[in-house]
Amino acid sequence: MNATVRLFWILTGFCFVAAAGYTVWNLFSYRDAPTYSTGVAGSSVEWVGTIGLALVGVLSMFIAFYIQRVFKGQGGELPEDRLDANIDDGDAEQGFFSPWSWWPIMLAGAAALLFLGVAIGVWIAFIAAAIGIISLVGWVYEYHRGYFGH
Numbered sequence: 229m230n231a232t233v234r235l236f237w238i239l240t241g242f243c244f245v246a247a248a249g250y251t252v253w254n255l256f257s258y259r260d261a262p263t264y265s266t267g268v269a270g271s272s273v274e275w276v277g278t279i280g281l282a283l284v285g286v287l288s289m290f291i292a293f294y295i296q297r298v299f300k301g302q303g304g305e306l307p308e309d310r311l312d313a314n315i316d317d318g319d320a321e322q323g324f325f326s327p328w329s330w331w332p333i334m335l336a337g338a339a340a341l342l343f344l345g346v347a348i349g350v351w352i353a354f355i356a357a358a359i360g361i362i363s364l365v366g367w368v369y370e371y372h373r374g375y376f377g378h
Contacts, residue, residue: 230309233299236292243285251278331367338363 254274307317338360345353 230299230305233292233296236288236295240285240289240292243281243288247278247281247285250274250281254278326370329367329370331363331370334363335360335367 251273254277255272258272258274307313310317338356341356342353342360345351345356
């Protein structure tokens with residue numbers, strides 16, 4: 229996580245430098261062009277790009293600060309921060325997934341049908357909602373009955 233914190237702090241600095249450079253470049257590039265508000269030639273700041281780059285810097289600063297606080301709060305190093313770590317040290321338990329389950333496909337089809345119903349006709353959305361509820365219940369209770377019941 230140390231590398232991630234450093235990268236976000238570098239991104240913060242880059243975005244602030246880019247915002248300042250963008251502002252200065254814009255002032256020098258368009259000093260002879262008329263402004264939209266007055267119609268006369270003069271330097272003006274293009275606020276959309278300047279504020280956009282500055283806000284990206286602020287948001288990356290927030291992320292860097294948060295990750296740094298989490299890293300210090302954990303009290304331990306992650307495997308990617310150690311030089312002697314193996315690849316298997318970073319493997320975490322991802323959960324249990326059924327490779328033979330058809331319920332997620334049914335649920336995705338119901339969601340697609342629901343969006344189609346919103347776009348074309350509301351009556352299709354009601355059918356999709358019923359299929360979605362049946363699919364969700366089937367997926368949740370898949371291991372509580374039948375061949376795979378516990």
